Amino acid sequence: MNRQSAAKPWLLSAPALTLFLALLLTPLVMTFVLSFNSFNFYGGIKNTHDFGNYLDVLSDSFFYEIFARTFLIALATTVVCVILGVPEAYIMFRMKPFWRSTLFLVILGPLLISVVVRTLGWQILLGNKGLINSGLMNIGLISRPFRMMYSSPGVVIAMTHVMIPFMILAVWASLQRQDPATEQAAESLGAGPLTVFFRVVLPQVIPGILSGSLLVFSMSASAFATPAIIGGRRLKVASTTVYDEFMGTLNWPLGAAIAVILLVSVLIIMLAWNRLMERRYSGAFG
Amino acid sequence: MRRNGLAALLFSTLFVVFMIAPLVVVIGVSFTSTGYLEFPPSEPGLRWFRAILTNPDFIDAALLSLELGVTSATIATVLAVPAALAIGREKFPGRDVLQSLFLSPLMVPTVVLGVGFLRFLTLISMNGTLIGLALCHAVVIFPFILRLSLAAIVGLDQSVEKAAVSLGASSLTVFRRITLPLIMPGVCGGWILAFITSFDELTVSIFIINPSTTTLPVKLFNHITQTTDPLVTSVSTAMILFTVCIMLFVNWLYGLDRLLIGEGSR
Numbered sequence: 001m002n003r004q005s006a007a008k009p010w011l012l013s014a015p016a017l018t019l020f021l022a023l024l025l026t027p028l029v030m031t032f033v034l035s036f037n038s039f040n041f042y043g044g045i046k047n048t049h050d051f052g053n054y055l056d057v058l059s060d061s062f063f064y065e066i067f068a069r070t071f072l073i074a075l076a077t078t079v080v081c082v083i084l085g086v087p088e089a090y091i092m093f094r095m096k097p098f099w100r101s102t103l104f105l106v107i108l109g110p111l112l113i114s115v116v117v118r119t120l121g122w123q124i125l126l127g128n129k130g131l132i133n134s135g136l137m138n139i140g141l142i143s144r145p146f147r148m149m150y151s152s153p154g155v156v157i158a159m160t161h162v163m164i165p166f167m168i169l170a171v172w173a174s175l176q177r178q179d180p181a182t183e184q185a186a187e188s189l190g191a192g193p194l195t196v197f198f199r200v201v202l203p204q205v206i207p208g209i210l211s212g213s214l215l216v217f218s219m220s221a222s223a224f225a226t227p228a229i230i231g232g233r234r235l236k237v238a239s240t241t242v243y244d245e246f247m248g249t250l251n252w253p254l255g256a257a258i259a260v261i262l263l264v265s266v267l268i269i270m271l272a273w274n275r276l277m278e279r280r281y282s283g284a285f286g
Numbered sequence: 287m288r289r290n291g292l293a294a295l296l297f298s299t300l301f302v303v304f305m306i307a308p309l310v311v312v313i314g315v316s317f318t319s320t321g322y323l324e325f326p327p328s329e330p331g332l333r334w335f336r337a338i339l340t341n342p343d344f345i346d347a348a349l350l351s352l353e354l355g356v357t358s359a360t361i362a363t364v365l366a367v368p369a370a371l372a373i374g375r376e377k378f379p380g381r382d383v384l385q386s387l388f389l390s391p392l393m394v395p396t397v398v399l400g401v402g403f404l405r406f407l408t409l410i411s412m413n414g415t416l417i418g419l420a421l422c423h424a425v426v427i428f429p430f431i432l433r434l435s436l437a438a439i440v441g442l443d444q445s446v447e448k449a450a451v452s453l454g455a456s457s458l459t460v461f462r463r464i465t466l467p468l469i470m471p472g473v474c475g476g477w478i479l480a481f482i483t484s485f486d487e488l489t490v491s492i493f494i495i496n497p498s499t500t501t502l503p504v505k506l507f508n509h510i511t512q513t514t515d516p517l518v519t520s521v522s523t524a525m526i527l528f529t530v531c532i533m534l535f536v537n538w539l540y541g542l543d544r545l546l547i548g549e550g551s552r
Contacts, residue, residue, distance in 0.1 A: 009372035013384060016365040016428070020387055023425045027402030028394070034405055088301045091294045103298070104543050105533070107305055111546060113529045114486040116506050117522040121308020123510070124315060124323055124519075131311065131325055161308065169546060193291060222395030224489040229510055239397040239489070246401060246493065256405070259398045266395055 035256035045252055053257035063241075063258070067265075070237040073152055073227070074220035077159045081216050082209055084160070085167035090201060092168075093175045111165045115225045122158035123149065123229055150232040158230045159220055166219070167212040174208030175201075207281045214273045218266050238262045309526060316519035323516055334520035344521055347505040354416065354501060355485040358423035359477050362431050365424070367473060370435035371465075389429045399426065400493035407494055414496030422494060423484045430483060431476035434545070438472025475540040482532060 010017075038048045057063045092103050110118060125131050126148040133145040148154035178201070186200045224239040231237065236244070238258060245255030290298070311325055316334055318327035338344055366388075372378075373385050391399065403422045404413065412418040442465070450460045466473075488503040495504055502525070509518050536545055 005376075006378065009376040009378045009381070012368040012372035016369040016388065017384070019365055019421065019425060019428075023403070023406070023421055024387075024391065024399075027399070027406040030405045030409070031398065031402040084301065084304075087294075087297060091290055091298045094290050094294075101543070103302070105537065106302055108542055108546050109530070109533055110305060110309065112482050112486075112533055113309065113526055114488070114503055114506075114522075116486075116488055116503050116510065117312060117525055118308050120506075120510055120518060120522055121310075121312045124311050124325065125308060158308075161304065164305075165546075193294075218393070218395075222397055224397050224492075225507065229507070239395065242397050242401060243492070246404065252405070256401060259395075259401045262395055263398045267393070270393065 031256050032260060034253055035260045037253040039251045039253045053254045056254065057257055057261060066236050066241050067238055069152065069235070070221055073155055073159065073237065074217050076156045077163055077220040078213050078217045080156060080160045081164045081167040082213060085164045085212070086171050086205070086209060089168045089171040089175060090197060093172070107168060108165050110161070115162055118162060119158055119226050119229045122161065126154045126157065126230065149230060150235055152235065155227050155230045155235070159223060159226045162223070162226060163216045163220055166215050170212030170215065171205050171208040174205045178204040207277070210277050214270060218270055221266055222262060312519050312522045313526065315516055316523040318516050321515060323514060323519065334516045337517050338520055338524065341517065344502070344505060347500050347502040350499060351485050351502040354419055354423060355481045357420040358427060358484045359481040361420060362424040362428045362480055363473060363477050366428055366431040366476070367435050370432055370439055374436050374439035388432050391426050392429045396426070396489040400490040403490060404493040413494060414499050416499055419491065419494060419499060422490060423487060426487065426490055427480035427483045430479045431473070434472045434476035434479065435469060438469035442468055471540055475536065475545050478532065478536050479545055482529065
């Protein structure tokens with residue numbers, strides 16, 4: 001390889017690399033440095049370098065509660081996405097092409113619509129006088145409204161709506177890789193539809209479920225709009241706490257420390273999950 | 287393969303209801319004439335659509351979001367296509383690291399990106415400027431364009447290019463007359479996906495806007511968290527309509543599943 005061709009890929013990617021060095025790596029390093037500074041209500045940000053903010057976060061049960069809630073909501077959303085998304089992907093996979101592409105449009109379309117708009121819809125549906133509560137009260141199933149706005153279950157319902165297309169896409173990808181002959185073999189040997197699904201299809205799409213779960217979990221743990229609107233001011237998660245520290249109390253160093261903890265914990269979970277997947281299903285990923 | 291049973295079709299129907307319910311409700315409420323959110327509207331009318339026209343804030347925000355989406359998607363495309371050519375075509379040390387770096391905005395929580403951009407733009411006194419917003423959005427949407435351009439480049443038959451070279455075309459001519467037209471559908475798909483992502487972006491923008499550069503999602507978010515009048519639903523209905531038009535266009539141009547399938551299998 002001569003000199004010119006060795007430099008070519010770097011010349012081609014130099015403009016993009018410049019953008020990423022200036023506007024991705026530099027801001028991330030600055031956030032990291034900021035998290036070691038201190039803040040005084042009268043003096044503003046002080047250029048100190050210690051672990052004060054981290055000690056504040058790690059020694060306060062208020063922050064433990066916020067992080068526990070963040071990851072529990074993310075976990076619950078992931079579980080609901082698996083329970084609803086996997087069967088739906090399989091049903092869609094068995095449909096005729098026309099219905100399949102129509103359903104794709106209906107289920108994937110919302111991905112392109114603003115999360116704020118979709119969450120507004122859930123706010124109208126979930127309120128104490130919202131459609132779900134008044135509907136349930138009209139048919140006499142419940143006597144008092146079931147509190148869903150400003151509660152974790154409400155956030156999980158709205159977040160499932162936002163995240164489930166990603167799960168369906170991931171499962172879809174591995175459904176296309178499975179061998180349809182295995183299903184036919186099971187059917188010809190007399191297996192019912194449920195047996196085929198649980199004993200033949202499900203084991204083959206587990207890699208898709210796992211990669212979809214990772215995606216849904218990490219996106220849910222860092223989601224902002226849905227917890228901010230459905231959860232409101234009192235039901236805080238990590239991302240809304242960062243926002244409040246930066247825009248409300250103006251304690252940027254503390255906000256930066258919470259952001260760094262969120263980033264590091266999401267990255268650790270992703271790396272550990274990837275390791276686990278690679279060890280178990282090393283052959284299944286192409 | 288056997289056909290879906292009754293239970294499967296029922297499940298699927300309920301699932302579709304779940305997916306479209308919030309959108310139907312938002313659209314339904316926007317046609318009320320009362321001053322509060324009600325569904326179905328008891329006195330249907332266009333009162334809240336006329337209210338958009340008398341609310342220049344929302345129109346300004348929408349125009350700004352359009353400008354921002356077009357600018358940032360174009361910046362990101364101009365930078366991503368050459369990078370995709372390098373990553374998709376050449377074998378060089380550091381290629382995998384480069385690719386991971388370019389896809390990493392998808393892995394970093396958006397709130398962390400927002401905080402970083404705020405700190406950085408404040409220090410160089412560019413906070414709240416349109417160009418600052420556009421460059422930050424370009425980083426966030428870069429992975430979408432890179433992925434679709436890469437898919438187009440890797441799937442390209444190189445024999446046409448070799449033929450052009452053998453006939454004496456310069457490498458610039460080959461790129462302009464052969465390569466670019468062939469990868470155009472993928473690049474356009476990436477541009478549109480990036481445009482929509484920028485147009486809908488809330489979490490990064492909310493940190494780095496100022497009152498004169500408020501984008502439409504931020505304006506809508508602030509309005510929702512402060513008051514509840516049906517104005518937010520009529521604005522949302524307009525946004526849904528706009529997105530559905532783009533969606534049908536993309537579906538015709540490129541296929542919606544092809545555009546989005548990369549999102550699930552990354």
